[in-house]
Amino acid sequence: MVRRRLAVRFSLQLVGAGALLVVLAVVIVIWILARLEEIEIRRSFAPTGISRLIAESRTDASGLIADPVLLERLREDGGWLQSLDDHGNVIQSFNAPDDLPDRYLPGQLMDYWIGSEPYPYRLGLWIQEKDGVTYTLLYGARSPTEDLLGRLIDDGKLEGGSLSFSEATLAMLGQRDGWVQVLDREGRELAAWGRPDGAPTTYLLQDLALQSVNNDGVGALMDTRYDKRTGYTWVYQYPMSEARRHAMPIPGMMPEAQVMIAGLAAFLLSALLLFIVLSIWYANRFGTPLIQILGAIRRLGGGNYAEPSPARPKRRRFALRKKDARKRRNRIFGEVFESLESLTRALRAGKDAAERTQRTREEWIAGVTHDMKTPLASIQGYAHLMAADKYSWTEDEIRKFASIILEKSEYMDKLINDLSLTYRLRSGDMPVVFEELDARGLLEHAVARAIGQPGYDGGRVHCSVPSSPVRAELHEPWFERIVDNLVANAFLHNPPDTLLRIAMTQDARDGSWRIDFADNGRGMDEQTVERLFERYYRGLNTEIGSEGSGLGMAVAKELVQAMGGRIEVRSEPGRGTVVSLIWDRSGRDLIRTADAT
Structure with a gap:
């Protein structure tokens, strides 16, 4: 069944491709014939242009109604047409000069035509039938430089290899921007007027014959x-007209060859x-499903259980249509794809659960080990000193040791709380109720509380609201904790004379607001700014308070982020640091999405 379906499909598609090529070939041949006809008409209106003029003309009681475009071509060619009846009377004239007769006697016309009688024009006779009527057209043409050549011969003076003309003749030459050459009996130049550089000075018989009839490959028209x-x-x-020059895309090549x-x-x-x-269609239609199946099996074998990201809710309908279309295209392999997708989901779920468990365990162990080692070592050291029999400690020394042990214990307790808070925030296990509060009052209260701690100089802090x-929808304890951490970070990692400016601003247009913590301290380099929110990046220093745990910025x-805001940091070494807390529309949308989930 599948083999027959594929054979029929391939056969129909190949037949369709062959038919399309045949149609394309016919169209191209028609275009080539039309272009060749245009070239012939442009080169000489007769006989192709005359035949086309009769074929494309309309007729009425008075005769032919010719196409204006063809009549313009006739005028550009320097020719004229006369339509004659059976007795030689002129019925119609097209672009005819005034010196033409209104009637031609049969014998007289034959003598004009074969050249036995002098006639000022080159004649052509064309007889063609249209709509049951036989039309006899007399075509005449005269070179546009016929009179000029006669005047050049009569007026030109050849003296000592130079050629000169009168002022009137020079004026006529200037109208066409051409040049004149006089050749001897061997075709060699005796004298020239206005000949451009690069023009030939010797002509063979074949050169004159070909260039007089066909000027397309030369770029200049010639009359002799x-x-x-x-x-x-x-x-x-004289130079070829711009229209005729532009009709040759490749200079120096015959127009017929260019068209072919x-x-x-x-x-x-x-x-x-x-x-x-x-090829692309076949590869996409039949090769892509096979490659996808092999790739999916290879990924599953390598432990990669990735699946395309789920579509956004507003594009769900489009995603379903796309999925259905894919099933229709790959209905031969539909069951295989469905089985692979089910297997991938099951394996990925198991792998994700195992990775989450392992990652949580490792992070807790690494974090606790790293952060507890130094303060615990201090506690053990002072405890050993107090328990040693060979030392006799005074009451003040014991109280000092106990104070240090208490400080390290408080540090460890604060550190454990920070670790627990960060992991619970990342896992989303924080059942907190947000309240609509005045962030302005919360900031003033939190700043006053932060600078009131021992060791902080409140005079170095300026707060504006x-x-x-x-x-805003906030959780007060979290808001105070943020302010505490940022104030502590500015004081602990900068010189004692550092100033901290805290400014809250609000945009009345969209309701967004922000708080900037700007200090004039030592600043940070680019690498430190990039890793500022990594836990433990600054390392631990047990000689400072709990604010130095390395978890404050994290x-x-x-x-x-849990309250719908975002944090940005700008800093340069020696130019201070600016930490910005920003609450805008993107943060509120994120909160709503999380609540809906």
């Missing part, structure tokens, strides 16, 4: 006249693109 009196050939060349190359390149490129599209209340960050 033989002077019977002297045996010299006069050559007049462009058509062949278009067909090959289209075939290549079709092949690439089909807005004049209006700042209402606890502050966890508490700020």
Whole structure:
């Protein structure tokens, strides 16, 4: 069943691709023929342009209604048309000069046509039937430089290898920006006027013949006249028009060759693109499911149980549609994919549970071991001193030892509380009720409480708050703990004369507010700022109070985030530090999402 379905599908797709290539080839051939016809019309209006003019014209009682575009081409070619009846009378004229007769006698027209009688124009006779009517068109053309060449021969003076003309003739030459050459009987230049650098000075018979008829590969138009009196050939060349020049994308190459190359390149490129599209489609349709199955099995074997991230709630419907579409595309492998997904979820759940348990145990052991070792060593050392029989301690010394032991014990107790708080915040196991409070009053109270501790100089702290209340959902003990930690951090890690400025500001437009703790202390380098919120990064120093446990900034960050805010730090060595607590819309949205969950 699967084999037959795949065979039918592949056959239909290959037949469709072949049909598309055939259609594309037909379109390209039609385009090539149209372009070649345009080239012929542009090069010489007759006979292609005349045939096309009759074919594309409309007819009425008075005769042909020609296409204006073709008539413009006729004018650019310097030609004219006359439509004749069966008796040689002129019915219609297109771009005809005033010196043309209104009637041609049959024998007279034949003599004009074959050249036995002189006629000022090169003639062509075209007979074609349209809509049951036979049209006889007389085409005439005269080189736009015909009169100019005659004037050049009559007016030009050839003396000592130089060529000169009268002022009137020079004015006519200036209108076309061309140049003149006089050739001897061997085609060598005797004299020239205005010839540009690089123009040939010797012409073979083939050169003159080809360039006079076809100028596309040269970029200049040429007209010649033989002077019977002297045996010299006069050559007049002038630049090709911009429209005709732009019709040659590749200079120096025949337009026909350019059209053929462009058509062949278009067909090959289209075939290549079709092949690439089909290859990608086949790879995506049949190769991708197999690669996904093999990759999933390989990941499961290597212990990687990752699964795509769940879609956002507002895109759930789109995600379901995408999943259904994938099942329809891969319905052959649908059961395999479903089994792999179920197995992946079960294995990942077990692995995540084991990793969480192991990680929690290791973190607790490492944290407790690291943070308890130094103060516990101090307690043990003083206890051994007090218990030693060979020493006799005074009452003041024993009281001093006991004070140190008590200090270290309080430090250890505070450290245990900090560790417990950080881990409970990270695990989300903190059943706290937030209240709508005035953050302005809480800040003033918390700052006064923090600077009132022994060893802190309240004169080095300046606190400013807005004049209006700042209402926010907060937990007062956590808020005070944050302020305590930040004030302690500013005092303990800076010189004694450091000043701390605490400023609360509120944006009335969106209700966001922030608190900046700015000191003028020694500052921090970039690496310290990046690792500031890592636990124990600054190391432990048992000679300072509990604020030096290395957990102060980590606890502050966890508490700020738990209350829907965020914390930012800016600092440079020697220029102080600014710690900003920010509550804006993003933090409130995060709180609502967590509550809904």
